[in-house]
Amino acid sequence: MRENAGPVSWRYWIKVHASDPTALLALGLLVVFVYLIAAPILLLLGDAFQVHFADQARTGQAQGSFTTYYFERALFSPIAQDIFWEPLVNTATIAFGAILVSLVVGAPLGWLLSRTDLPGKRWYSTALIVPYMLPSWTFALAWSTLFRNRTTGGTPSWMESLGFAPPDWLAYGQLPITLILALHYTPFVILLFGNALRQFDSQLEDSARIMGAGRLHIARRIILPLMLPSLVSACTLIFAKCLGDFGVAYILGVPVGYDVLATSLFRAISTSQAGMSAVLAGTIVLLGVISVVIDMRLLRQATRFQTIGSKGSMNRVSPLGKWKPIASAWVLVVFLVSAVIPLLALVLTTVMHRPGVFTLENFTLDYWIGTGLGTTALRQGILLTPEFWRATTNTLWIVGSAALGAGLLGLLVGIAVVRSPIRIVGVALRQITFLPYLVPGIAFAAAYLSMFAVPRGPLPALYGTSIILVLAILADQMPFASRAGISAMMQLGKDPEDAARNVGAGWLKRLTAIVIPIQKGALVSGVLLPFISGIKGLSLVVVLAVPGTDLLTTYAIRLVDYGYTQASNAVVLMICVIAFVGTVGVQKLTKSNLSDGLGGK
Template sequence: MTSLSPALPLWRRVGYPLRQHWHRLRYQGQQLRQNPTSLLGLGLLLLFGYFIAVPVVSLLLDGVQVQFGDERRLGADTGAWTWHYLERTLFSAVAQSQFWTPLGHTLRIALWVVLLCLLVGGLLAWLLTRSDLPARRWLATALIVPYMLPAWTFAMAWLALFRNRSIGGQPGWLETLGVQPPDWLAYGELPITLILALNYIPFVILLLGNALRRLDAQLEDSARILGAGGLTIALRILLPLLLPALLSACLLIFAKVLGEFGVSYVLGLPVNYNVLSTSLFRSIALRQTGSAAVLAGAIMLLGLLSLGLDALLLREARKFITVGGKGSLHRRHPLGRWRWPALGLAGLLFVVSVLLPLLVLLLSTLMRVPGDFSLANFTLDFWLGRDLPFVAERHGVLLSPNLWRAAWNTLWIVGTAAIAAGLLGLLTGYVVVRSPWRPLGLLLRQLTFFPYLVPGVAFAAAYLSLFAEPRGPLPALYGTVTLLILALIADEMPYASRAGLSAMLQLGKDPEEAAQMAGAGWWQRLIRVVIPIQKGALVSGMLLPFISGINGLSLFVILAVPSTDVLTTYALRLLDYNYPQAANAVVLLVCLMALVGTLLTQRLTHTNLAEGLGH
């Protein structure tokens, strides 16, 4: 840096640095006009900050501030600081039933789900990638179908089979056939655990299968040459190398189970079996805003801890790599006499997790009396009938205006949110990759991923807390479509932003630089160069939130009202009215939309969830 002599006049000693600073600011302004990526990033940061961070902070503050209606009881004004809700939720006479018992149920279910997923999913991942299992390519796709379907689909099928009349309503199939299922089999911890395990086993198959596929078989060959047995190879070589993938799968499944709502709602609430998410739902339904905030904070804290631990383990795993690549071998082990039993195990899992639930749901919509297989009992009334003797619906679902209104709401609410999320995700990816200000990109990445750490019920509670009342220029949004769209956009940003980021990392700067040399401005380069090149990623960034939104339940069950019903909440409403045939019909329509959407996504983006597992 050039130093100025003290002998120079004061105006020159002050003026020279000011002129330098002015020219620097002018140059930066010209650069910003030519490439306003950082300015766009700041705008996105403000947008996501308000619609992602602010609702969560607002919800957490509700747990330590006096809520409306509690002023007289607590002797303080609304908004004053208080420890009352923390003490009530964690240490009062109702704490056991409201927090500690649901917490115990949640943790026990999560641990059992993780264990079952590891045992079954780990075995199947090895069979698909490292053995001569017959029909590997078909099974690699078939076994991940449960991950494409809503988890509560299986809960509805379980209820159709094992429902008993201890809670009233129609009987299940087994009860009609003369078998009385006990409550512990029909409801509660056992079915919730089994159904969640079936839903997340494909997750382990995908993660562990990809890790196994990257391992070089020469490592195992070398160990055998040195005299190591199969058990030694598994424990001393394969397990240490696969441990990061195993732990990552465990922690991610654990985090997802913490906030799972639909299965526990269907199979837990009828017998008052609560987990943290359903306890939170009860608190919201009873307008106990402070206690709901504490419960939501506890769920978020557990989720943050598990996913933070996953990030730490992933960073540690990068210290250990194996030398592989194009020359690595993937030799398949012959199963011998276990070949057909292994195929039977994989086939049985597909039947139990896909075919049987969907078949049960379909047949239940065709039976007047559940479980009665006489020909006279079959009917199409629940699909196409008129003047039916049901309070919830007087016509079959396909003739019901409520169904078509819910279907239209689903398509246009979820579709609008998905389009917006896809565009915002691509812009986020562009800013993260192209912005010269690295802290801005890092902050955007973390902020857009944050909704993944917040369970859907808690995130919906956060939006309810913030937008149930007028906030500045925004009116009260509860009960409006606007609130659902805004919440869904924010909730789906982890998928959309990751799709946009992945696409932008693969796009070099050459196309934009060529357009700039031809005289195209920044906006023209974005519209005419970047977006057309990334149209596949843009479609993926829209379809992934669309599929997730169609399957979604926990967000809508709190924020939707009858006039804004979507298919998932409409199905639950029919179930609450004890009309399971119509509810199951709607669930089948949701499954069909989810499967078609997933296949369409794979076709348009030329991807396959099971790619490589069966090869």
Template structure:
């Protein structure tokens, strides 16, 4: 290219560049994307990086042990956690326990969940529509609701305090039944089987029944149809459910805390909690890193399975056959399995907790043993809890904290999620939109207990202009916003994908500013997704434990941490009463979401 030609080429490019620059500079979504990227880099990426650095940097107070100055690089924490004489206690035994619980839970939940999903979606079992809703209820409840109910029934003399119902009636329960691996796995299976029912049941509902009909016409046996047609088609759903359950089990804290610690059955989450409690921040960072890596690998594998699932075409015509198998005379008898699950997963735990809150002595079912004192009584025979839970100022203080912290974080999540969706869909810079999308998804890959440890490592001390936030409600609000952003951002992106630019363009031409367009056009149109983006984090935050147990202090107690403190003080009746209140709020919020979104758990189960 000659010199004059090159000059003319550059001169021709300049007006186009200037025009493009003008368009970009006048699009508020670009600035919004940049601001959101900075915000989430601070509250999501920085804590994760901080906990990774804490695993290889000398922490305050450890200069003598490491022989190095604070803030310098060291392998001390890695060696102590991975290869020292203490490593078995600090990491390897808790990891083996975690893997044993997680794998057993996956197997149990898959067996129970797939069986129930088949009965509900592919047969004409009696009470089908009712069971479709009731079977999901255990997943709405906090997992430690079942742990407290189990403790109320099976608790023995191993940890002192009031005995369980069985022991009070003269039936001695062995430690393996009361605490540790067995009850944790049983409860987790009850809690996570509904997730399998939802995921696998959805795949079964969408499966084209014509393939099964063709196989039958060609003479295939039921076993051949099951193993060569049905299972391969629902395999992506099976793997997805299994991996999601496994990832959740890795970070589960409340169950091992309530049922594992009394017999020293440690998992990674309780080991992390103990390390933080004993101020071993470097060791805690290594354990948190291990939990994060396990969670990330598991959920990245799940995303790969989800992409591969697109190769499976399971949706087609309804076919010429009835989708549900006629059970005939076994129709009513088959209802025994889902009925038993509802009894074990809903009725018995909730009834047990309620009865325990109105009993003076456990396990005695006589009229003179029932009382409402633990709800509304005065001058109770306890050291610190002198009134019923509804008359205790500390309880209402935690209610206020919960509403303030969880409510503020939930509203912020809903608004930020919608703004993330707007920025991702309207931003002119694809790399910025992609970074924002992936960054807001990052907390989904990190178990809650590890994310809380990451937040603590960054905000426990003052850093530059940011003061120390530990012990303030703000650290809980920020942590909850960050942890729930994957759900809020995905909801916002999905909602904004369906909203075209025409309405905004018309308003802009009419002279409406960006804030006016957001307030009068985007938010009213996206009111339902915005409400869902607020309510989902609210329900999850109300019953969450892992995040708050690390970051909350007595001054910033929420309902979940308050109930755990009551358990530590052996105030079982009061703790159970608080858990019932949490379960009631969680259930009411779930129903509210269904009303707002217009969907129900049993939708699609009719003809």
């Protein structure tokens, strides 16, 4: 019996896994994502501790030797202040400033949209999210168009055309970067805080008031503790996003020497300082991980404040009364400042020879469809420029391929995590696909550059090819795609698959005929959401794209570098149209709405 036990068990094992290869699928996906996600990050962190070829003479050590040279250079050398400490302080100052402004602006808006009789609540609930639908650096370009001064040259700003020379502190640096990021991420506060307020039971306030508690006491002891989880989540999300935001600081900071960690990292990569790039990227990753861990810990502690609603719970709408006109005006002003004015400035700039001059002869369509413009790198309007259409084609197929791959893999991850009989593999797969969420885009790009800039085993060097962009975008979007797949599969029982198995359907047939049709909505979300994010993303691709593989985002930034303001704004508007239409399309296909949860009519 013992002699036959081995062959029998192996034949049984093969038969079982041929009919249900979920365990094999989980193991295969784990290997794939270790290679695409974990390996680049670990390799990048390892680059901070080994001597690189260009630094052998400086360190006096052989290439590949263990070293602390790059940490010493970043933290204690004469240039440490410029390349590390000052960018770190600037990054922290901007992030905390953006959080403060977002809370001041977003919390009242969340309350107005969720707990009052504000006119047009449902429309505003969607309209106020528009800034987040668009690339953050869109508004940096708009700010530059309105407030740029002679410090960096180029075409005059609107303010200059109107006879006002903006001071440097208004045109560049900390103030505009902070305000732009704050307005861009204020929707986080509106959505999270507004949803929490909507679920808050008004009877708790009534009970406290009956017991003699004043408004301040109720706010401090009841409302604030219950709202704390949503506010903490919004703050940590904004902090993590500000860490890796590259475009805004690049447009409004770099021209005047104002660096953050993201732009300092970009400069290190551009000058082939692999060791310093690893130190800077590792710092960004560490700060991102710390922010998410703090968020998770605080939310876990905040569960002691949770309440359980019932049929008797109430979400009372507070009448604004005489304050209704003032509240409506405030909401309208925020919408105009955060969305309408910036976009209008960009649109008008693209049809003006001289920005801010409203005379008939100053208006033109040259930057869209003109010919013979007389500029060095742009002889025609963007709609007649081959480079623009090449960038558009690259964007659609590169981002589209990555999004499709992320959506399909996300669904497979969901199947593997929920159905895998090997629990530890499912848990590992869930965690590793979430890892890119902890790594800001530009740091993840640095990891991919470290991994694929040179041949790795059978793979040739991928830098300069479209493949590295597809892989990087796919891996970067896996946290969203995998969570969509896992959530969908957790809601799908085994009965439909068991019934198909009983009539002889194989695993692949069950997948294509049952699972995918049932989970069509999750698959659509897993494809379209990464597509929209990839379309407007800059921090990830700016490091990996070259002129031959330009996307619309990197093409627009190159035009900014050339000083072609009108043309770059035109390209950005095209990106905005694609991102906005895509966002609305996702809502239609998934039958969701950005205002869901905030209520109102």
